[in-house]
Amino acid sequence: xxxxxMKKQISDKVINRLTLYHCILNDYINKGEEYxxxxxxxxxxxxxxxxxxxxxNLLNNSGKSRVGxxxxxxxxxxxxxLGFAKNKRAYIVGAGNLGMALAKYGNFANYxxxxxxxxxxxxxxxxxxxNNKKILDVKELPVYVWQHYIDIAILTVPAQFAQSxxxxxxxxxxxxIWNFTPTVLNVPDDVQVWNENLMGNxxxxxxxxx
Amino acid sequence: xxxxxMKKQISDKVINRLTLYHCILNDYINKGEEYxxxxxxxxxxxxxxxxxxxxxNLLNNSGKSRVGxxxxxxxxxxxxxLGFAKNKRAYIVGAGNLGMALAKYGNFANYxxxxxxxxxxxxxxxxxxxNNKKILDVKELPVYVWQHYIDIAILTVPAQFAQSxxxxxxxxxxxxIWNFTPTVLNVPDDVQVWNENLMGNxxxxxxxxx
Numbered sequence: 001x002x003x004x005x006m007k008k009q010i011s012d013k014v015i016n017r018l019t020l021y022h023c024i025l026n027d028y029i030n031k032g033e034e035y036x037x038x039x040x041x042x043x044x045x046x047x048x049x050x051x052x053x054x055x056x057n058l059l060n061n062s063g064k065s066r067v068g069x070x071x072x073x074x075x076x077x078x079x080x081x082l083g084f085a086k087n088k089r090a091y092i093v094g095a096g097n098l099g100m101a102l103a104k105y106g107n108f109a110n111y112x113x114x115x116x117x118x119x120x121x122x123x124x125x126x127x128x129x130x131n132n133k134k135i136l137d138v139k140e141l142p143v144y145v146w147q148h149y150i151d152i153a154i155l156t157v158p159a160q161f162a163q164s165x166x167x168x169x170x171x172x173x174x175x176x177i178w179n180f181t182p183t184v185l186n187v188p189d190d191v192q193v194w195n196e197n198l199m200g201n202x203x204x205x206x207x208x209x210x
Numbered sequence: 211x212x213x214x215x216m217k218k219q220i221s222d223k224v225i226n227r228l229t230l231y232h233c234i235l236n237d238y239i240n241k242g243e244e245y246x247x248x249x250x251x252x253x254x255x256x257x258x259x260x261x262x263x264x265x266x267n268l269l270n271n272s273g274k275s276r277v278g279x280x281x282x283x284x285x286x287x288x289x290x291x292l293g294f295a296k297n298k299r300a301y302i303v304g305a306g307n308l309g310m311a312l313a314k315y316g317n318f319a320n321y322x323x324x325x326x327x328x329x330x331x332x333x334x335x336x337x338x339x340x341n342n343k344k345i346l347d348v349k350e351l352p353v354y355v356w357q358h359y360i361d362i363a364i365l366t367v368p369a370q371f372a373q374s375x376x377x378x379x380x381x382x383x384x385x386x387i388w389n390f391t392p393t394v395l396n397v398p399d400d401v402q403v404w405n406e407n408l409m410g411n412x413x414x415x416x417x418x419x420x
Contacts, residue, residue, distance in 0.1 A: 012414045019410030023394045027373075044394050082413050097314060101307035107369070107392045111409045113416075151419055159317070163237075178415060182317050184233045184254050194415035196408075199321045200229030203292050204222045205388060205404035206323075209361055 010081070014055055018078050020045055021055070025075040035068035084112045089150050090178070093165060094157035095120035095135045098180055102154060103130040116148060142172040152176040159183050220291070224265055228288050230255055231265070235285040245278035294322045299360050300388070303375060304367035305330035305345045308390055312364060313340040326358060352382040362386040369393050 010018075021041055028036055038052040045052075056069065059081045063073025079085065092099045095118040102108075103118055119138040120126060126137045136144065144150070153174045157165050162183035169177060170187055179185055180196045187193060220228075231251055238246055248262040255262075266279065269291045273283025289295065302309045305328040312318075313328055329348040330336060336347045346354065354360070363384045367375050372391035379387060380397055389395055390406045397403060 010417075015414045015417065016407055016410040019407055019413060020394055020405065022409075023392055027393065044396055046399075083417065084413075086419070088416050088419055097307050097311035101311055104307060105408075107409060108412075111412060113409075113412055152416065176416065176419070178412070182233055183237065184230055186254055189256075192415070194411060195230065196411065197226055197229055198315075198406075199232075199317060199323075200226040201404060201406065202318075202321060202323055202388070203229060203294075204225045205402070206298050206362065206386065207220075207225065207293065209296070209298055209386070 010058060014058065015082060017045070017047070017051075017055055018059075018082060021052070022075060022078045022082075025071050025078070028071045029075070033071055035065065036071050036074065037068040040068075084110065086112050087114055088112055088152060089114050089116055089148065090152035090154055091116050091141075091144075091150055092118040092133075092154045092156055093120075093138065093141070093169065094118075094155065094161075095122070095125050095130070096156060096158070099154075099156040100130055102156065102180075103133050113152075115154070116150065117144075138168075141168070145172045145174060150174070152178055154178045154180065155185075156180045220268060224268065225292060227255070227257070227261075227265055228269075228292060231262070232285060232288045232292075235281050235288070238281045239285070243281055245275065246281050246284070247278040250278075294320065296322050297324055298322055298362060299324050299326055299358065300362035300364055301326050301351075301354075301360055302328040302343075302364045302366055303330075303348070303351075303379065304328075304365065304371075305332070305335050305340070306366060306368070309364075309366040310340055312366065312390075313343050323362075325364070326360065327354075348378075351378070355382045355384060360384070362388055364388045364390065365395075366390045 024041055024044055039049050042049040042052045059077040061074055061077035063070035090113060092103055092115060099118055103115060108115060115133055117133050118130060118135045119141050120135055121138045125135045128135050153169045155162060155165060155177055159181050162181035163185060166177060166185045166187055170191055175191055177191060177193045179193050182199060185193050234251055234254055249259050252259040252262045269287040271284055271287035273280035300323060302313055302325060309328055313325060318325060325343055327343050328340060328345045329351050330345055331348045335345045338345050363379045365372060365375060365387055369391050372393035373395060376387060376395040376397055380401055385401055387401060387403045389403050392409060395403050
C-alpha cells in the first residue's frame with residue numbers, strides 16, 4: 001500500500017499488471033516464442049482481454065503484427081515506460097533470512113534496483129558477503145548514505161526494532177523506506193513508506209476459505 | 211494481485227487497510243494505550259480521516275467512546291470480521307532464505323495462518339527444523355497434502371523451478387498457491403494464485419525517483 005498522494009501518469013494498478021506482463025514476456029523469450037497475443041496474457045492472469053489491450057495501448061509500443069505483439073519489443077516498451085533503466089540505489093537494513101533472501105534475489109537489477117550493501121548489528125555477520133554485497137556495521141550507515149547517494153532503505157529488521165530503526169534511517173537522510181516489517185512506521189511527511197503488507201495480502205487471498 | 215473474480219463482502223482495499231489498522235492497534239496495546247481516534251490512524255497511514263471511519267463502520271464494532279475507539283475492542287472487531295480465527299493450514303515449498311524467513315515470521319499464527327512444515331529437495335536440509343517446523347522431502351508432498359488437509363502452498367522455489375513445482379502441487383490437490391516467485395504460473399482455473407509481485411510494488415513505490 002502506498003502511503004502518499006502523488007500524481008502519476010500510470011496508475012498503480014496498471015504498473016502492477018505491466019510488471020506481470022513483463023514476467024510472462026520473459027518466460028516467452030526463454031521458450032523462444034516470437035509473438036504473444038493479448039488473449040494469451042489475459043488467460044494466464046485471468047483478466048479481461050480488453051484490459052490487456054488497454055494497458056498495452058498506454059505504452060509506446062509499435063511492435064504489433066497480425067499474429068500478435070512482438071515479444072521482445074513489447075518487453076522493451078514496458079521497460080522504457082516503467083523506467084527500468086533508471087538506476088535506483090538501495091541497501092538492506094537487517095541481514096536476517098528475509099534480508100538475505102532479498103540480497104540474493106537475482107531479478108532486482110533487471111528492474112533498476114541496485115542493492116549496494118546490507119547493514120546489521122550482529123558482529124558475526126558484519127564483514128561477510130552475500131551475492132557480492134557486503135554486510136556492514138549499522139553504525140556506519142549515516143556516513144555511508146551520505147557518501148553513496150542511496151535512495152532507498154529496505155527494512156527487514158525484527159518488528160520490535162522497526163520504529164527505532166526507521167527513525168535512525170530518517171536521521172541519516174533516507175527518503176524512501178520499503179517496509180517489510182509488520183509495523184506501521186511513524187515517520188515525517190517527506191519520507192515515503194511502502195508497506196509490504198504480507199498479512200493483508202494473505203487475508204485477501206484466503207478470505208473465502210472456510 | 212488477485213487472480214480470480216470473486217464476490218467479497220469486503221473489498222481487497224478495505225481488507226488491506228484493516229490489516230494495517232490492526233498493526234497500529236497492536237503497537238498501541240504494547241504501549242499501554244486504551245483509546246485511539248480515527249485521526250491518529252489516518253495520520254500514521256496518511257489517508258483521510260473519513261476513510262478510516264468508513265472502514266471501521268463496516269465492522270461490528272461497539273467500542274466507541276468520546277475519547278476514541280477502545281483499542282482492544284477495535285482490534286477484536288477487525289479479527290472477527292477478517293476471520294483471523296479461521297485456521298488455515300499451509301506449507302512452504304522451497305526452504306531457501308525466503309522460505310526460512312517466512313517459516314520464522316512470528317506473526318502468521320495470529321492471523322490464522324498455520325505453517326505446518328517446509329518442503330525441499332536438498333538432502334542437506336531435509337530433516338532439519340526451523341521454528342519447530344520440519345523440512346520434509348518434497349517427494350513426500352502428495353501423500354502429506356492428502357493426510358494433513360493442507361489448504362495453501364507457499365511457493366518460494368527459484369524462479370526457474372516455479373512452473374514445474376506449481377504443476378506438481380496442482381497434481382497433489384492444492385487449490386491455493388501463494389506465489390513468491392517472479393513468475394506468472396499457468397495453472398487450471400480452479401486453482402487460485404496470489405502473486406506477491408515484489409517488482410511491481412517496487413516500481414510503483416519508486417516511480418517518481420529520478
